[in-house]
Amino acid sequence: MKALKPALLAIAGIGLLLLLLSFAIESLELIRWTALVVGLAAFSMHTENRIARAAVGTAVLAALVFFFTEIVSDTGIGRKNIDLTEDDRFTLTEGTKSILAELEDPVTINYYVTRDIEGASADIKRYIPRVDNFLEEISSLAKNENITLNFIDPQANTDEEDAAIVDEINITQVSETGRLFFGASISSLDKKKVIPFFNPEAETQLEYDIISAIAEVTVRNRPVIGLVTPLNISTGGQSRKGQAIYSELKNSRELADLGMSIVENLPTIYENNEWGDAPNYLDPERIPVVLVVHPAGITPEAEFALDQYLLRGGNVIACVDSLSLAAQQTAQQPQFPGMPPQGGTPTVSTLPRLFEKHGIVTSGPEVLFDPKFAADNPFFSVYNKEDMSIQDDITLASIQNLVFLAPGAFTSIEAKGLEVSRILKSSDRSGFVPDTRVKASFQNPQTLTKGLSSKDKGYDLVVRLSGEFETAFPDGNPADKKEDEEEKDSDDKKEEKTDGEETKEPKTETLKKGTATGNLILVADSDFIMDRVAYSYRQALTTQGVQLRAVPLSGNGPFLLNIVDQANNSAYLIGARARTPVMRPLTVFKDLEAEYEQTIGKKVKAIQEELDAANKKLSELVQKRAAEGRARFTAEETKFYFDAQKERAAKEKEMREEQKGLQSDIDAIKSGIFLKSLLIVPGLVIFVGIGVFIFRRMSTQAR
Incomplete structure (x- = not known):
């Protein structure tokens, strides 16, 4: 040493x-x-x-x-974490990692956050480090360090504050003198995307908000999606500035509004996109996805365009309905109370020729109700991921739920020669209610499931048909046939054309069988993507004042966008966007309630009918006595009166007992869950403690 x-x-x-x-x-x-x-x-x-x-x-x-x-x-080791959530919502998706690994253009993220400010809520203070770590993590994963991350603290009266205002970052007044900036601008070359505010309530959307912004500013050619609908979703909705899904599509894609005539609008779309001359058919190479929303009153010519589009390998997402509430709102309100609304878009929609060809039968004007998955308002049905028929479909990546508002259903699908993927079905306790009764029950929706008749089978709500389609128009384009008939009937004396006259355009070539694999995705609800079902709005303070910002309310919007991205070969975004808050109905309790409706509901209904009949007879007795000017009932009437009263009391007691039995079962389950939560963990701790004590005691005695 x-x-x-x-x-x-x-x-x-x-x-x-x-x-x-x-x-x-x-x-x-x-x-x-x-x-x-x-x-x-x-x-x-x-x-x-x-x-x-x-x-x-x-x-x-x-x-x-x-x-x-x-x-x-x-x-960056400090940014590693262990994600114990069920759906790995705090772990980067493979799509996000792929986007970062393939990033070619430099990206600059100016991250504005006011630190050490008094008055900020505890949620924001906890959320700031989460955003810090996430931005540092994606910056470290970018290819060739192509992401430059700038942390900027915009204190009052500084150049940094001016920069935040120029980038349109929201200003949140947290105290009389304190102003909070908490947002980011993401830019690459000449394109910029602003996230005006990182909302702690939308924490599960953090990855998608940032990675989609990076994808948007680095993509030079925006994907195109066609839109076919009679509804004006570009100006309506909760914000009165268009449905949120319309804004989501338009922000990151080129939205081609095909109207309800489709082919007639192609020249304008081709001119706006500088694609050259427009063909007389929908080309999947130019428009790889077409979204059809509530095609009520669709013409044979427009349906023929969709038919040929599928045969050429196109992708059609069709949201049809048995009762479109969005369409119902287009009707004019009556001038006199009690009269039904007039005009507007029909509330029932299908694709009649396509459905007939491929053996697709809908519930028509009957609305599906599913007691097992009904929300507090039975107009809404909430299906969680474990309820979906297909768990590993890429379009369902990280989708936690799908929500439907008074949907229809597909009661039968044959689709010969096509692959059928049944993505979501209702429970075997679901049943149908005529739309007329539904419309009359808006003020009291709880009555809709009373005595609901079920056939012990589920019905398809979301289905995908894939393969090489066969045409539903073997006779060719209906427009050509109509034109021929008009020419024949209009003028049999028509003179021969001169050499200087314009020749008629050639007729559309009709495909009989598909030349490529097409996809038809069917959703039995057109309100599925509308505001209050797919998205909700929250107020945010911006430099332009208080504005509404759309946030996902369910997995509906992300699911639709997943389909669009998959068709556009940009599947990297699938999964990241779908981290939405999960609406989970208590299915055990819903099962009990549904069972109650099935087994007891009819009995209660019968009891109620007997009560109504008894009350009617009692009322008739009183009216008869008054009409005859008698002060008292006869002996026979008196006996009948008291017997009816006793019977009514007995029936009311029987109904209460049935309802109490259901509530007792629910209370017992709730108590069991509470006791398990209260006792299991302390019990394990005590058990381990006793085990350690015995082990040490035995070790001491052995010495």
Whole structure:
């Protein structure tokens, strides 16, 4: 040991020398803390004084802790985490990693956050470090360090505050003098996307908000999606500035409004996109996806365009309905109370020729209600991921639920020669209610499920048909046939055309069988993508004042966008966007209620009918006595009156007992859950403690 003392002293001296030189020579900064730790360790081994060794050892330990902390912060190890959530909502999706790994253009993220501000809510204070870490994580994963992350603290009356205002970051007044900035601008070359505010309530959307913004500013050619609908979704909705799904589609894609005539609008769309001359058919190469929303009153010519589009390998998403509430709102309100609304878009929609060809039968004007998955308002049905028929479909990546508002259903699907993927079905306790009764029950929706008749079978709500389609128009384009008939009937005496006259355009070539694989995705609800079902709005303070910002209310919007992205070959975004808050109905309780409706509901209904009949007879007795001017009932009437009263009381008691039985079952389940939650963990702790005590006691006795 004595022979090592000179070497230890030399090591300590060299360490001290390197430590001092590191402050003067920039290239030695990397080994500064290493030199300090090694030098102190060597010195502690050199000295023989115990107090000095303890002091130096403590210093070495502190230096090691500090050194380790520096390594963690510099290498990003500190941003690693263990995600214990069921759906891995705090783990980056593979799509996000792929986008970052393939990033070619430089991206700049100006991250504005006002730190150390009084008055900010606890939620925002907790959320700021989460956003910090997430941005640092994606920055470290970017290819060739193509993401430049700038942390900017926009204090009052500074250039940083001016920059935040220019980038349109929201200003949140948290106190009389305190203004909070908490947002980011993401830019690449000449394109910029602003996230005006990181809302803690939308934390599950953080990954999608940022990675979709990066994808948007780095994509040079925006994907195109066609829109076919009679509804004006571009100006309606909760915000009165268009349905949120319309804004979501338009922000990151080129939205081609095909109207309800489709082919007639193609020349304008081709001219706006500088695609050259428009063909007389929908081309999947130009418009890879067509979204059809509530095609009520669709013409055969428009349906023929969709038919030929599918045969050419197109992708059609069709949201049809048995009762479109969005369409119902287009009707004019009656001038006189009690009269039904007039005009407007029909509330029932299908694709009649396509459905007939492929053996697709809908519920027509009957609305599906599903007691097992009904929300508090039975007009809404909430289906969670475990209820979906197909769990591994890419369009369902990270989708936690789908919500329907008074949907229809597909009662039968044949689709010969096509692959049928049944994505979502209702429960076997679901049943149908005529739309006329539904419309009359808006004020009291709870009555809709009373005595609901079920056939013990589920019905398809979301279905995909894939393959090489066969045409539903074997006789060709209806427009050509109509034109021929008009020419024949209009003027049989028409003279021969002169050489200078314009010749007629050639008729559309009709495909009989598909030339590529097409996809038809069917959703039995057109309100599925509308505001209050797919999205809700929250107020946000911006430089332009208070504005509404759309946030996902369910997985409906992300599911639709997943389909669009998959068709556009941009599946990397699938999954990231779908981290929405999960609406989970208590299915055990819903099962009990549904069982009650099935087994007891009819009995209660019969009892109620008997009560109504008894009340009617009692009322008739009273009216008869009054009409005859008698002050008292006859003996027979008196006996009937009291018997009816007793029967009514007995029936009311029987109904209460049935309802109490259901509530008792629910209370028992709730109590069981509470007791398990209360006792299991403490019980395990006590059990382990007793085990440790016995083990130590036995070890002591063995000694």
